[in-house]
Amino acid sequence: MRFMMLMIPGGYETAAPDALPDVKHVAAMTKFNEDLQKAGVLLALDGLHPPSSGARVSFKAGKPKVTDGPFAEAKEVLGGYWMIDVKSRAEAIEWAKKCPALDNEVIEVRRVQEVEDFTNLPEPLKQRVAKVESVGKKQ
Numbered sequence: 001m002r003f004m005m006l007m008i009p010g011g012y013e014t015a016a017p018d019a020l021p022d023v024k025h026v027a028a029m030t031k032f033n034e035d036l037q038k039a040g041v042l043l044a045l046d047g048l049h050p051p052s053s054g055a056r057v058s059f060k061a062g063k064p065k066v067t068d069g070p071f072a073e074a075k076e077v078l079g080g081y082w083m084i085d086v087k088s089r090a091e092a093i094e095w096a097k098k099c100p101a102l103d104n105e106v107i108e109v110r111r112v113q114e115v116e117d118f119t120n121l122p123e124p125l126k127q128r129v130a131k132v133e134s135v136g137k138k139q
Contacts, residue, residue, distance in 0.1 A: 002043065002085050002112035003092035009079040010104030014070065017053035028100035036084060036095065047080035079105075083112070 012019075021029075036042035048054075052070040059065070071077075086092050089111065096107040115121075115130045 001088065001092075002083060002114070003089070004110050004112060005082040005084065005092065005096050005099070006078055006108040006110065007047075007080040007082075007099075007101070008076050008106040008108060009102070010076075010106075012050055012079050013074040013077045015050035015052060017050060019050050021047075025100075025102065032099055033082075035098070036082065041084045041086050041095065042082065043085055044083040045081065048078060051077050076106075 033042065033045060036045075050069075051074060054069040056067045056069070056071060057064050058067065082095075084092060084095060086095065089109070092109050092111075096109050099107055101107060115126060115133050118126065118129065121129065
């Protein structure tokens with residue numbers, strides 16, 4: 001089962017566009033990332049620049065509207081993620097508990113939707129979804 005571990009760092013919603021984590025924290029996170037990799041569960045990971053350097057595209061009546069960051073209404077924002085492939089939700093949570101997160105950081109663990117989850121899809125659509133979905137899976 002694939003899970004995303006979403007890093008939600010407190011205060012990141014107001015961070016400057018060029019803000020970077022402390023070198024010691026990067027070193028600790030790198031060790032954690034290496035452990036995920038050695039265990040063979042890591043599929044992907046990335047850190048994200050603060051929302052002040054991003055943009056949001058919202059839709060109303062089918063029309064896109066672009067809003068540049070920072071986003072005043074944001075209370076929690078994504079700082080990065082790991083995509084892991086493990087046997088269970090409990091195993092994903094155990095990995096999240098091993099993360100050297102700071103006191104102001106939260107990791108949200110969420111299962112990725114798989115084509116098998118969509119039992120109501122017509123077979124031709126299920127095959128199309130599976131073809132696209134296979135791009136993000138282990139080979």
